[in-house]
Amino acid sequence: MFFRLIDQRYSRTSTIITSNLDLPQWYDLFHRKPLVDALLDRLQHHCVTIRISGPSLRSPIPAAPTPPRTGLTGRPSDVDEGSKRKPRPSK
Numbered sequence: 001m002f003f004r005l006i007d008q009r010y011s012r013t014s015t016i017i018t019s020n021l022d023l024p025q026w027y028d029l030f031h032r033k034p035l036v037d038a039l040l041d042r043l044q045h046h047c048v049t050i051r052i053s054g055p056s057l058r059s060p061i062p063a064a065p066t067p068p069r070t071g072l073t074g075r076p077s078d079v080d081e082g083s084k085r086k087p088r089p090s091k
Helices: 002-009 023-030 033-045 078-084
Strands: none
């Protein structure tokens, strides 16, 4: 079905595809070499490939908590303290 979709959209409309697999790994995923060859030919004919590296946003390991922001004085900023801080008097 994916092969048919790409064939129908080829040279007619823009398509954005995201994948965490390199293109050679698509052969392992789809197991049909002639169809993968045709698919990759169509995808790469008029394409722009953007590779993004870095930690995954879907990582199962939770990110370390970020420390509170501090101003020049080293105290937590107004943003972090929210409604605890009284408004400053106007000048």
